[in-house]
Amino acid sequence: MKILHHPHREDIQLSSVLHALSDPVRLQIISDIAAGGEQPCNNFDVPIAKSTLTHHIRTLREAGVIQVRVQGTQHIIALRSEDLNTCFPGLLSAILNVGKNTNK
Amino acid sequence: MKILHHPHREDIQLSSVLHALSDPVRLQIISDIAAGGEQPCNNFDVPIAKSTLTHHIRTLREAGVIQVRVQGTQHIIALRSEDLNTCFPGLLSAILNVGKNTNK
């Protein structure tokens, strides 16, 4: 089985996190996770190809924004809220609160 | 004289702002402005060519992060704190606070 690399908390970079979140599709994804808790990839209602979704998921994972856990055929995605709040207090909630009004 | 376009407050996009701030050089720039108030471009202590700095300043300006004002031969750069705090409450301070510890 393939090993999915996740950065350690202390290796999470602000610029990488901001870049990972600077895409509307990825903002949508983390917004969905934040609202509905951890969930498999196929739950996300984004108008893109599967391979493209994989790319975005990987981008978020490698930046340290999400945690990916394998469960059968599914990959369960969870937000690394605790790590993010420790590294960048207030950042995640500030971004997620924006989505509640007019996202994009 | 050249007209410098700035987006209106209501046209500022979260993804664009996050992208503008996802570069170490640009994080440095806004960190400097936040700490020392508005200042001309040549004040920034970044190891890049003038043309590159112009590119970064434009990226920040077009995303709605900074306000550029011409004063003689100088371009004075200011943070659009009020607009950003209105559009994305808490975002700017969360990002700037990170820089106070370990930036990059």
Add this chain to the structure above:
DNA sequence: ATTGTTGTACTAATATCATAGAACATTAGA
């Protein structure tokens, strides 16, 4: 076993970005 689901890997096309050298424009000041 067969079939369908789920997601990755590989590959490729296209687009965007960061960087900087050179030339140019504008302004201030001597």
Add this chain to the structure above:
DNA sequence: TCTAATGTTCTATGATATTAGTACAACAAT
């Protein structure tokens, strides 16, 4: 007017990012 200071524009280049098509592997359900 001449010169220095300040930035922009033009252009080019190498690096990444985005997107998707195809194939493949792991698993579930029948």
